[in-house]
Amino acid sequence: MTDIPKAYEPGQVEQKWYSFWMEQGHFIPKIDHRRKPFVIIMPPPNVTGELHLGHALTATLEDIMVRWHRMRGEPTLWLPGVDHAGIATQVVVEQKLAEEGLDRHKLGREKFIERVWEWVKKARHSITYQHQRLGASCDWTRERFTLDDGPCRAVRTAFVRLYNKGLIYRGERIINWCPRCQTALSDLEVQHKDVTGNLYYLRYPLADGDGYVTVATTRPETYLGDTAVAVNPEDKRFKGLVGKKAVLPVIGRVIPIITDSAVDTSFGTGAVKITPGHDPVDFEISERQSLAIVNILNPDATMNEEAGPYAGLDRFACRQKVLADFEKAGLLEKIEPHSHSVGHCERCQTMIEPEVSKQWFVKVAPLAEAAIEAVTDGRIVIIPERFTRVYLNWMENIRDWCISRQLWWGHRIPVWYCRKCSELTVSVDEPSSCSHCGSDDIIQDPDVLDTWFSSALWTHSTLGWPEATDDLAYFYPTSVMETGYDILFFWVARMIMMGLEDTGDIPFHIVYLHGLIRDEKGEKMSKVRGNVLSPTDAIEEYGTDALRFAVTTGTSPGNDINLGQHRLEAGRNFANKLWNAARFVCQSLDAEPTKGQALTEVAVLARLKGVDLWQALAKLVAAQAEPIEDRWILSRLNRLASNVTELMSNFQFGEAERQIHDFFWGEFCDWYIEIAKIRLSQPNSSPLPVLSLALETTLRLLHPFMPFITEELWQNLRRRLPNGSLASDSIMIAPYPVANGRAFDPEAERVMESVIEIIRSIRNARAEHKVAVAKWIEARIYTDKLQSAIASKSAVIETLAKARPLAVLSREQREAKEEKALVMVLKEADVVLPWAGMIDLAAEKQRLEGEINTVQNEIDRLEQRLKDAAFVSKAPAAVVEKERSKLQSYKDKVLRLEQELAQFS
RNA sequence: GGGCGAUUAGCUCAGCGGUUAGAGCGCCUGUCUUACACACAGGAGGUCAGUGGUUCAAGUCCACUAUCGCCCACCA
Numbered sequence: 001m002t003d004i005p006k007a008y009e010p011g012q013v014e015q016k017w018y019s020f021w022m023e024q025g026h027f028i029p030k031i032d033h034r035r036k037p038f039v040i041i042m043p044p045p046n047v048t049g050e051l052h053l054g055h056a057l058t059a060t061l062e063d064i065m066v067r068w069h070r071m072r073g074e075p076t077l078w079l080p081g082v083d084h085a086g087i088a089t090q091v092v093v094e095q096k097l098a099e100e101g102l103d104r105h106k107l108g109r110e111k112f113i114e115r116v117w118e119w120v121k122k123a124r125h126s127i128t129y130q131h132q133r134l135g136a137s138c139d140w141t142r143e144r145f146t147l148d149d150g151p152c153r154a155v156r157t158a159f160v161r162l163y164n165k166g167l168i169y170r171g172e173r174i175i176n177w178c179p180r181c182q183t184a185l186s187d188l189e190v191q192h193k194d195v196t197g198n199l200y201y202l203r204y205p206l207a208d209g210d211g212y213v214t215v216a217t218t219r220p221e222t223y224l225g226d227t228a229v230a231v232n233p234e235d236k237r238f239k240g241l242v243g244k245k246a247v248l249p250v251i252g253r254v255i256p257i258i259t260d261s262a263v264d265t266s267f268g269t270g271a272v273k274i275t276p277g278h279d280p281v282d283f284e285i286s287e288r289q290s291l292a293i294v295n296i297l298n299p300d301a302t303m304n305e306e307a308g309p310y311a312g313l314d315r316f317a318c319r320q321k322v323l324a325d326f327e328k329a330g331l332l333e334k335i336e337p338h339s340h341s342v343g344h345c346e347r348c349q350t351m352i353e354p355e356v357s358k359q360w361f362v363k364v365a366p367l368a369e370a371a372i373e374a375v376t377d378g379r380i381v382i383i384p385e386r387f388t389r390v391y392l393n394w395m396e397n398i399r400d401w402c403i404s405r406q407l408w409w410g411h412r413i414p415v416w417y418c419r420k421c422s423e424l425t426v427s428v429d430e431p432s433s434c435s436h437c438g439s440d441d442i443i444q445d446p447d448v449l450d451t452w453f454s455s456a457l458w459t460h461s462t463l464g465w466p467e468a469t470d471d472l473a474y475f476y477p478t479s480v481m482e483t484g485y486d487i488l489f490f491w492v493a494r495m496i497m498m499g500l501e502d503t504g505d506i507p508f509h510i511v512y513l514h515g516l517i518r519d520e521k522g523e524k525m526s527k528v529r530g531n532v533l534s535p536t537d538a539i540e541e542y543g544t545d546a547l548r549f550a551v552t553t554g555t556s557p558g559n560d561i562n563l564g565q566h567r568l569e570a571g572r573n574f575a576n577k578l579w580n581a582a583r584f585v586c587q588s589l590d591a592e593p594t595k596g597q598a599l600t601e602v603a604v605l606a607r608l609k610g611v612d613l614w615q616a617l618a619k620l621v622a623a624q625a626e627p628i629e630d631r632w633i634l635s636r637l638n639r640l641a642s643n644v645t646e647l648m649s650n651f652q653f654g655e656a657e658r659q660i661h662d663f664f665w666g667e668f669c670d671w672y673i674e675i676a677k678i679r680l681s682q683p684n685s686s687p688l689p690v691l692s693l694a695l696e697t698t699l700r701l702l703h704p705f706m707p708f709i710t711e712e713l714w715q716n717l718r719r720r721l722p723n724g725s726l727a728s729d730s731i732m733i734a735p736y737p738v739a740n741g742r743a744f745d746p747e748a749e750r751v752m753e754s755v756i757e758i759i760r761s762i763r764n765a766r767a768e769h770k771v772a773v774a775k776w777i778e779a780r781i782y783t784d785k786l787q788s789a790i791a792s793k794s795a796v797i798e799t800l801a802k803a804r805p806l807a808v809l810s811r812e813q814r815e816a817k818e819e820k821a822l823v824m825v826l827k828e829a830d831v832v833l834p835w836a837g838m839i840d841l842a843a844e845k846q847r848l849e850g851e852i853n854t855v856q857n858e859i860d861r862l863e864q865r866l867k868d869a870a871f872v873s874k875a876p877a878a879v880v881e882k883e884r885s886k887l888q889s890y891k892d893k894v895l896r897l898e899q900e901l902a903q904f905s
Numbered sequence: 906g907g908g909c910g911a912u913u914a915g916c917u918c919a920g921c922g923g924u925u926a927g928a929g930c931g932c933c934u935g936u937c938u939u940a941c942a943c944a945c946a947g948g949a950g951g952u953c954a955g956u957g958g959u960u961c962a963a964g965u966c967c968a969c970u971a972u973c974g975c976c977c978a979c980c981a
Binding site: 004006007008174192199215216217218219222230262263264267268271272273274275279280281282283284338339340341354386387389390393394397485486488489516520521522553554555556558559560561562563564566567569570572573574575576577579580581582583584585586587588650652654655658661662669670673677760763764766767768770772773774854855857858861865868869870871872873874875876878879880882883886 | 907908909910911916917918919920921923924925927928929930931934935936938939940941943944945946947948960961962974975976977978979980981
C-alpha cells in the first residue's frame with residue numbers, strides 16, 4: 001500500500017536533499033537592489049581539525065536564521081569560511097612533527113609552511129563536509145579562507161592604513177612571552193590560573209655595609225634582573241634607607257633604593273624588588289623612574305648571560321639554586337605559603353614570562369571610542385543584553401594590542417627593513433626597494449600577525465574590501481553576528497573596531513551570543529575528561545535534525561547548554577513522530593478512493609481566484625459550521641504561526657521550536673489525527689484537506705530547525721497533492737507561514753477544549769477504576785450551553801473514550817434522584833458514569849468535597865481581588881473581565897459540585 | 906579586588922509583569938488500539954534558594970544574603 005518505511009532513517013535522506021539544494025542553487029542569493037538582504041558571515045572555524053559541538057550549535061543557529069529569512073523571501077547570504085588560526089594550527093602541526101622526531105627548525109620555514117598547507121587542505125575538506133552534514137545552507141561559491149588573496153590584501157591594506165595614521169607602531173614594551181611557542185602573545189591569549197606558591201623574603205645587603213633591606217617575592221630567580229628596590233614615599237619605616245644602595249648577592253650589582261607611590265605598604269615587608277624586564281608593574285615604575293632594564297632570559301626561558309653564574313639554567317632550576325645560595329649566605333629570611341594567579345599560554349599551557357621585547361602594537365584607544373559609541377547609541381545591539389556592559393567595560397579599559405608573533409604560519413607583517421639606511425618601508429604590495437633611500441637591500445619583517453588581526457576584518461574582507469565590490473555594496477553591513485560569548489573580546493569587539501575604521505560603517509547590526517555546550521553534568525567538554533561528543537558521531541547515531549533539535553530546543557541566548565544523550569534521543573523521537581504522522585497522512589491520501597478530490601476542487605477554485613491554496617481552504621473551513629475540529633486545528637495553527645513569527649523576530653529560537661513541537665505532538669497528533677481517523681472510515685466529509693494543510697504548514701514552520709526531515713516529508717506530501725498545489729519545488733524556498741487573524745476561532749477552541757476535557761475525564765475514571773481497556777462503558781453528559789456542539793461530536797467521544805451508549809442531554813433532563821453514579825464536574829459539562837455497584841461512596845464523597853474546597857479557594861481569591869478598587873480601576877479592562885468570567889464559571893462549577901455532593905447525604 | 910550568571914518537579918532545563926507554573930528524561934499503573942513501543946492512555950511529583958521592597962498584580966522587576974559556576978584585574 002505504501003513505500004514509506006516505519007521508522008525515519010536520516011542517513012539516506014540527508015545526503016539526497018543536501019545535494020538537491022546545492023544543485024538547485026538555493027543557497028546562493030540573488031542580488032535584488034529593491035530588497036534589503038539578510039546576511040550572516042559565519043565565524044570561521046580554526047583549521048586545526050574536526051568540528052566540535054560548539055561549531056554544530058553555531059551552524060544550527062545561523063542556519064535557523066538564514067533559512068527563516070530566506071523563506072520570508074529576503075535575498076539571504078550566509079558566507080562560510082575557515083580561519084588559518086596561526087598559533088593554534090602551528091602548535092598542532094608541530095605536534096605532528098614531534099611524532100616523527102622532527103621540529104620546525106630542522107625543516108626550515110619554507111618546508112614547514114608546506115607541511116602546514118598539507119594539513120590545511122585535509123582539515124578544510126573535513127570542515128566543509130561536516131558543515132554540509134549539519135545541513136548548513138551557506139553559499140559555498142563565496143567561501144573564504146583567511147589566507148586567500150582577497151583577505152590577505154585586506155590585511156595588508158588595513159595594516160598600512162593604520163600605520164600611516166600612527167595607530168600601528170613598533171616599540172619596546174613588556175609583553176607576554178611563551179617559552180614553548182617562542183612568541184609574544186596578546187593579553188587575551190594568556191589564561192590566568194591560581195597557583196599555590198610561596199612568598200620568599202630575601203635580604204639584600206646595603207652597599208655601605210650596614211645591615212640589609214628585605215624584599216618579598218614569589219619569583220626569587222628574577223632578582224637577577226632587579227635594578228632597584230622601591231618603598232612607598234609615605235612609609236616611615238624606610239625613611240633612613242631611601243637614597244641608599246643595596247647590593248644583589250652573588251652577582252654583586254649595586255641598585256638604588258627609591259620611592260614610588262605604587263608600592264603597597266601592607267604587602268610583604270613594604271619594600272619591593274623592581275624587575276623592569278620581567279614584570280609589568282615594575283616596567284611601568286622603571287619608565288617613571290628611568291631605571292635600567294635587564295633581560296635575564298633566553299627565548300626558551302633558560303637564564304642568559306646576564307644571570308652570571310646561573311646562565312644556562314632553566315628558570316625553575318635557577319630558582320632552586322638562587323634560594324639555596326641565599327639560604328647559605330643567611331639571606332633567606334623566611335618562606336610563607338602564598339596563592340596568586342599566574343599566566344599560562346592559551347594554546348600549550350606553558351607558564352608565560354612577562355618580558356620586555358620589541359614588537360608591533362595597535363594603539364587601540366582611538367578605535368575603541370567609535371566602537372563604544374556604535375553600541376551605546378544602539379546602532380549595534382547585543383543579545384543577550386547583559387553582555388553590553390561586559391563589552392563596554394572591556395572597551396573602556398582597553399590596552400594596546402600586541403599584534404606581532406614570532407611564528408611562521410600566518411600573515412607576514414608588510415614591513416621591510418633597509419639594511420642600508422635602516423628605515424622602514426610599509427607597503428601593501430611587495431616593494432623592490434627601500435622607499436627612503438632606494439636601496440634594494442631590504443628584508444621583510446620575519447614575524448606574522450596575530451591571527452585575530454585578520455579575523456577582525458572578516459566581515460568586510462570576505463565581501464571584497466578593500467575593493468569596492470558589488471557584494472560589499474549590497475551585503476555590508478551584515479545583519480547578524482552570531483557566535484559564542486567566549487570570543488566577545490577576541491573577535492566581536494575587534495571586528496567592531498576594525499569594521500568602523502576600515503569602512504566607516506558598523507560591521508553588523510545585531511550580535512547574538514550563544515552559550516557553551518557542556519556535558520550532561522554541566523562540565524566543560526575536553527579530551528582530557530573524555531566527555532567529548534563529536535557532532536558527526538551524534539549525526540550518525542541520531543540524525544542531523546535530532547542533533548539540531550537537541551542543541552537548540554528549550555535553550556536561551558547566552559546560557560550554557562548541557563547536552564547528554566537524553567536530549568539527542570528526544571530529538572530523534574520527535575523526528576520519528578513527524579515521520580509517522582506524515583506517513584499516516586500519506587497513506588490516507590493513497591488509500592482514499594477519491595484521492596485528493598476535495599483538495600483538487602479547492603485548488604481549482606484557488607487558481608481561479610488567484611489566491612494561495614491553503615488560504616482558500618482555510619477560508620472554506622472557517623465558513624463551515626462543521627466539522628468543528630477542522631476549524632479548531634486551523635485556529636490553533638494560526639495562533640502557533642503568529643507566536644512563532646513573534647518569537648523568531650525576538651531571537652527566541654528555542655521557545656519557537658518548543659511551541660512547534662508541542663503543537664504538533666500534543667494537538668495535531670494526539671487529537672486531530674485521532675479524530676480524523678474516525679472520519680476516514682466514513683464516506684463524506686473527508687479530513688484529508690485539513691490533514692494535509694495542517695501537516696504541510698507545520699513542516700514549513702519547522703523547516704528552519706529541522707531541514708532534512710521536513711524536506712523529505714514535504715516532498716512525499718507534495719507528490720500526493722494535485723499538481724500545482726504547492727508553488728515551489730523545495731520547502732526551503734516555500735513561503736514561511738504567516739498568521740491570518742481571521743482564522744482565529746475562539747468558539748471552535750472552546751468546543752474542542754470541552755470535548756477533550758470530557759474524553760480525558762472518562763479515560764481518567766476508567767484508569768482509576770481499573771476498567772479493562774477493551775470494555776465499552778455507558779456515559780451521559782449534561783451540559784447547557786454547548787449541548788448541540790458536543791452532541792455533534794458524540795461519535796468522537798464514544799470512540800476515544802470507549803463510552804457507548806453516550807447521551808448528551810441538557811441539565812433539565814437530568815433526573816433529580818439519579819442512581820448513585822460517578823460524576824465528574826467539568827468546566828462546561830457534567831459527565832455521569834452510572835457505575836452504582838463499583839463505586840466507593842465514601843471515597844467519592846471525599847473527592848467531591850476536596851474539589852469543592854479547591855474551587856472555593858479560587859473563588860475566595862478572585863472575589864477578594866475583584867473587591868479591590870485598585871485592581872478594578874488600574875488593571876487593564878481585559879484582565880478584569882477575564883477574572884470576572886473566571887469567577888462566574890467557578891461559582892457555577894461549585895454549585896454543580898454541591899448538587900452532586902447532596903446525592904450522598 | 907571588580908563584574909556577570911545560575912538557583913523552578915528526582916535529573917536537565919523553558920517560562921521575558923496578568924488562568925490553578927510547564928517540557929524532555931526518569932518514576933508508578935495499564936496497553937503491541939490497523940502512523941509511530943523512538944509509541945499510546947492514565948498517574949505521582951514543585952512554599953519557583955532565603956529575606957525585604959516596588960506594583961492593582963511578582964517565579965518574572967529592584968535590593969540584600971547564601972550556595973554554585975564563569976569572566977575580568979599590573980595580588981611584588
